[in-house]
Amino acid sequence: MDITRSTVFIAGATSGIGLELARRFAAAGSSVVIGGRRTDLLDELAADGFDTVPIDVTAEDSVARARDTILRGHPDLDTIVTMSGIAVPEDLRDPAHFGAARQMIDTNLLGTIRVIDAFTPHLVGRGDGTVITVTSGIGFLPFPLMPTYAASKAGVHAYTEALRAQLAGTGVEVAELVPPAVATTEEQARLNPRALDLGEFATEVMDLLGADPTPREILVKGVLMHRWAERDGTYDDLVAQRSQALATLPGRQ
Structure with a gap:
């Protein structure tokens, strides 16, 4: 994709990785629309010069309203990024975890599908464009x-792979951004010293997105050990290592 002249909508970009990528797209020359649930943050970003739109990816009517608003103001929209997501620790021995599980599926998976469904007819009708889904190294190495x-x-x-196959021949590219742990706040950097610096991560991502052709998977160096753990024979050892974090759950000391 041409990051210097795209018109990009990022759902879930009021903070963290999404906001940093919004700033990078804008700095490269693209037009950017930021979507999110928190109207206070949207107001701040609008004051900074961004186009913004409220969106709750767990609600079909909210997604439809956002789409209609964006396409009225930006009929040349050619790129969507499905950044919205939440991550919550769970104790699977406690049935009370199910509420958090349902919320994550509704936001991370179904929310992605809702946004893609809303904009696919527009992108296919244009005959070109890019869909960028956002997964995680944790999706490959639990x-x-x-x-x-x-x-x-x-x-x-898995949905991204199927979407790419179904949109083949339409002119719409499908790319998957796979972040590792990224320190989006000082607190996160303190808690996880191995987390990538946000600025360094974003620089690497934008370099990869600017490649021609756009890679099917946007893999920064820091996520390769997650992505290829099974292939490299390190999967079991790494999962065991990461299981040590279960000791932080109440009653697991």
Whole structure:
């Protein structure tokens, strides 16, 4: 994709990775629309010069309203990024985890599908464009502390593969961004010293997105050990290593 002249909608970009990528797209020369649920943050971003739209990816009517608003103002929209997502630790021994599990599936997996469904007719009608889904290294190498998050991201990966096959020949590219742990706040950097620096991550992502052709999977160096763990024979050892985090659950000391 041409990151210098695209018109990009990023659902879930009021903070973190989504906001950093919005800034990078804008700096490269693209027009950017930021979507999110928090109207206070949207107001701040609008004051900074971004086009913004409220969207709740768990509600079909909200997604439809956002789509209609965006396409009225940006009929040349050619790129959507499905960034919205939540991650919550779960104790699978406690049935009370199910509420969090349902919320993650509704946001991370079904929310992705709702946004893609809303914009696919427009992109196919244009005969060109790009859909960028956002998964996670955890979708390929589970983090047992966050089982449903891992399952939701693995589901988005599988859905992305099928979407790419179904849109073949339409002119619409489908790419999958696979982040590892990224330190989007100072607190996250303190809690996980191995997390990638947000700025360094975004630089690597934009370089990959600017390649021709656009890679099917946007894999920064820091996520390769997750993506290829099974192929490399490191999967079992790494899952066991990551299972040590289960000791942080109440009653697991």
